[in-house]
Amino acid sequence: MTADKPELDAPLEAEAGVHYGYRASLIGGARRFDLMEQGLSWQIGARSGIWPYGSIASVRLSFRPVSMQSRRFRADLRTLDGQRLTILSTSWQTVTLMAPQDEAYRAFMVALHQRLKAAGSQAELTGGLSALGYNGALVVLALLAVAMTALLARAVAVGEWPGVLFILGFAALFGWQIGGFIRRNKPRRYSFDALPADLLP
Known part of the structure; x- marks a missing residue:
């Protein structure tokens, strides 16, 4: 089961600790992430998949400001077989606006870590730069x-x-x-x- 693709002209919102979505760019597809019983479900444009929590090998949290948004946070996830996902705390709204999604991002990250712990994950948890x-x-x-x-x-x-x-x-x-x-x-x-x-x- 995968999450439905969000409408590109609809605001991307997150229900605390369950869903999260954002736009990495104005021309790219919307990205949506769902915490499901089977694992982390993701959809990026036309691509989608589910990562069982036990398959997630590492999570790296970092602070990555850009010129359009001085408070931007980032999570980099990697699976045991080398697949990667990036989740950002901001979403492009217009050509000149990159909107923060602080509460939704934080709630999703906290819930993701809770799901990983409950699944007995051995993921490497690191913060900051390499x-x-x-x-x-x-x-x-x-x-x-x-x-x-x-x-x-x-x-x-x-x-x-x-x-x-x-x-x-x-x-x-x-x-x-x-x-x-x-x-x-x-x-x-x-x-x-x-x-x-x-x-x-």
Whole structure:
């Protein structure tokens, strides 16, 4: 049994802990996920299937903001045979609007973990970026910090005070935005009973 395909012109809503749907893009098909007795039912456009809870090998929660939505969360699921699904906390509504679905996404994620636990799942539960990706981001940030410090020192040396203020303002804004991304996405493991609060809306 699979979930019915949602109408593309209808709002995508979630009944707490049972159904969840979103649009990954305006031109792509709607995506719907249902927690059923047999397992996780999914439908992406014309494709559909059911993953028994015992076949889900890993769940990774992360914080993935984009320019259109500064509070976007993501779940990446993988089965034992390598199939993958991505579930996002936002949905495209119009060309200029990516709407958050915080409550529906959170309820679905909590319910999914409860179903996995009840099924005796041995899934690997991880939060944040992979260790390699996280360390790479730290290296890039360190290089940017060195470059910004050099620019600031030069601006101070030549008395370019408007430039100093601009660099300080840019650094503060950049640090606030990127700092939150790095803090939330620190690699970690978690349990079915203790989902990472900073990786859920």
